Amino acid sequence: MTMPPGFQADIAQLDTFQLPARVTGSASDRALGTALVRAWRRDGIVQIAMDARQTQLWAAAAAAATRFFHQTPAAAKAACVDAHSYAGYVASGEEVTGGVADHAEIFTVTKDLAHSDARVRARWPCHGPCPWPDMDFKAHVVRYTDRLGADGEALLQLVELGLGVARGALTRYTRDGWHHARVLRFPPGNATNGRGRAGRGIGSHTDYGLLVIAAQNEVGGKCLFIRRPAQDEQFANWETSAAGLREDAAGWVYVPPVAGVHTVLLGDMMQYLTRNRLTATPHKVGLNTRERLAIAYFHEPSFQAVLRPLGAGGAATEGIHYGTHFTNMCMRNYPDRITTRRLVAEDRYRLLERPELRTMGAVPPC
Numbered sequence: 057m058t059m060p061p062g063f064q065a066d067i068a069q070l071d072t073f074q075l076p077a078r079v080t081g082s083a084s085d086r087a088l089g090t091a092l093v094r095a096w097r098r099d100g101i102v103q104i105a106m107d108a109r110q111t112q113l114w115a116a117a118a119a120a121a122t123r124f125f126h127q128t129p130a131a132a133k134a135a136c137v138d139a140h141s142y143a144g145y146v147a148s149g150e151e152v153t154g155g156v157a158d159h160a161e162i163f164t165v166t167k168d169l170a171h172s173d174a175r176v177r178a179r180w181p182c183h184g185p186c187p188w189p190d191m192d193f194k195a196h197v198v199r200y201t202d203r204l205g206a207d208g209e210a211l212l213q214l215v216e217l218g219l220g221v222a223r224g225a226l227t228r229y230t231r232d233g234w235h236h237a238r239v240l241r242f243p244p245g246n247a248t249n250g251r252g253r254a255g256r257g258i259g260s261h262t263d264y265g266l267l268v269i270a271a272q273n274e275v276g277g278k279c280l281f282i283r284r285p286a287q288d289e290q291f292a293n294w295e296t297s298a299a300g301l302r303e304d305a306a307g308w309v310y311v312p313p314v315a316g317v318h319t320v321l322l323g324d325m326m327q328y329l330t331r332n333r334l335t336a337t338p339h340k341v342g343l344n345t346r347e348r349l350a351i352a353y354f355h356e357p358s359f360q361a362v363l364r365p366l367g368a369g370g371a372a373t374e375g376i377h378y379g380t381h382f383t384n385m386c387m388r389n390y391p392d393r394i395t396t397r398r399l400v401a402e403d404r405y406r407l408l409e410r411p412e413l414r415t416m417g418a419v420p421p422c
């Protein structure tokens with residue numbers, strides 16, 4: 057039993073799906089899409105088998121991450137910040153979820169844009185370099201997460217088939233998607249395991265975009281909890297913060313670690329686009345008796361995308377600008393980071409209203 061001692065929660069029994077090499081819209085793709093949608097609507101989470109190459113890439117990325125967290129001096133880690141992007145190092149205790157400090161050590165990866173990039177020069181919020189600690193860490197993390205981009209696209213195509221919506225109804229938003237990743241180290245906790253502030257890894261929250269594809273090491277050190285979709289638990293994180301929601305309530309489901317799989321949760325924009333047919337998955341992480349390493353990859357719409365709900369009347373709505381939602385979430389989680397201070401001091405937030413920031417593929421005027 058890998059659940060931390062003293063914790064009451066159901067244990068998820070999850071289906072593991074195998075992704076096809078290519079989604080063509082065949083009868084078996086449709087059946088798989090339908091099964092995925094059914095599983096998400098029932099469990100809030102699915103497992104996808106890693107192929108041999110992914111297993112290798114994950115092992116190499118996890119090893120590089122362990123080296124980074126353990127061998128880089130604290131001051132060198134702390135120096136991995138950038139005033140323009142939210143990429144880089146987040147010390148344990150720095151991130152805030154629902155107003156309370158989390159205890160994961162994190163390296164965030166966002167689209168790595170040089171200072172010479174026109175969007176960075178134009179001071180678009182969140183656009184800037186990724187302050188990598190070293191080339192070894194960068195190479196392994198990028199190789200691993202780049203490959204997950206293909207899985208993300210395949211999953212979106214399968215969801216389109218499963219929901220019976222037009223081809224491209226979801227994938228039209230992910231051209232030049234604002235995909236990002238979080239490399240996470242959870243220190244060993246104590247016997248409170250996930251309870252109270254001493255056992256807190258990351259508080260209850262939903263993530264922001266379409267899909268969250270994650271892997272973790274250390275069978276026995278995992279402490280991920282989710283909530284299943286429930287009619288009586290309504291939330292919409294883009295309107296009212298879902299962070300901290302039902303943190304200490306009953307009804308959390310423990311997700312046991314399984315080697316060789318990725319877990320896939322759903323994000324806010326999936327919920328918005330599908331009008332709650334697929335809801336974002338509330339989740340939280342507790343500390344366990346052993347250190348735990350995880351990488352979460354977020355498959356997202358373009359920063360510039362304005363999303364509108366699928367189906368009748370959707371096109372007439374004002375929609376949600378993903379870049380604004382992402383920026384709001386970063387400002388909420390990192391109120392004291394240099395990036396937030398700079399954004400506020402330079403009044404960058406108001407740029408999010410500009411037409412070029414709300415048109416996919418547009419570039420800043422020179």
Ligand SMILES: O=C(O)CCC(=O)C(=O)O
Nearest residue numbers: 238240270280341350352
């Ligand atoms: O550690 C995990 O499994 C999930 C981490 C998480 O929720 C996040 O990075 O948003």
Ligand SMILES: [Fe+2]
Nearest residue numbers: 261262263339
């Ligand atoms: Fe999350």
